[in-house]
Amino acid sequence: MRAAVLKATIAELTQTGYAALTVEGVAQRAGVHKTTIYRNWEDSDCLVADALAGHFATDVPIPDTGAVESDLRALARSLVATMTTQAGRALLAIVLSDAVRLPRLAEIKHALFDDRFRRAEPVVTRAIERGELPSETDPAELLKALAAPIYFRLAFTGERVDEATADRAVQVVLAAAHARALPAV
Structure with missing residues (x-):
């Protein structure tokens, strides 16, 4: 039931x-x-x-291709695939509505995003260990920067969101990381 x-x-x-x-x-x-x-x-x-x-707590597939660019591409494309479904758009509408002022929904929103970032952090830590990213790169900051342009298009501009969007987000976040712009806050 x-x-x-x-x-x-x-x-x-x-x-x-x-x-x-x-x-x-x-x-x-x-x-x-x-x-x-x-x-x-x-x-x-x-x-x-x-x-x-329950719907969005399913395991986030954590790629391990041996290269940060392809791992981040897989993560970004997975985000695009999830958020462009009807359920993903419904979640986004709720997150952007006054409904998140309700304590239980606000808690769920925070827990959902915290869980997603925590599960994906190994992608960044492995890349740091392999020397692909600067050692001071903050995994959470990198992952937020990766997701930001995708959510911006979904939530604010209404522009098309597809794999090309995900791929551009990867290029931007890698450039920012290599410029040492994503240290721990």
Whole structure:
């Protein structure tokens, strides 16, 4: 039942958006009564938070090609592939909405991004160990700089986001790292 409700919540978010999501709609889609949902989740915000956390908590494939450029390219392309899905766009809409002022959703957002960066840090630390990046390069700062142009296009300009976008982000972040512009803050 739990898995069906969480899956239905993601489906409702992608179809209707956060503002129009109702417990009744989720219950109908999941094939359960709405009281079942209220017995397991305090309110729709908790339900959305759990659904998003579960959906995006899947393991981030951490590439290890032996070269920082191809590893970062794989990470950036994976981000593009994830965030251009309906579920990715729904997550982005929620993150940019007033909904993140709700403590539980704000916690989920922070935990989600922290987890993504933590899982991807080995790509940068291996590159430093191989001498491909300056030793003072901060893994988290590099990964944020890698994701920033992708999220900027998705969230603000609405420009097309594709593999070429990911590849350009890699080139920019590598240039910044080699210029020693990404030390620990």
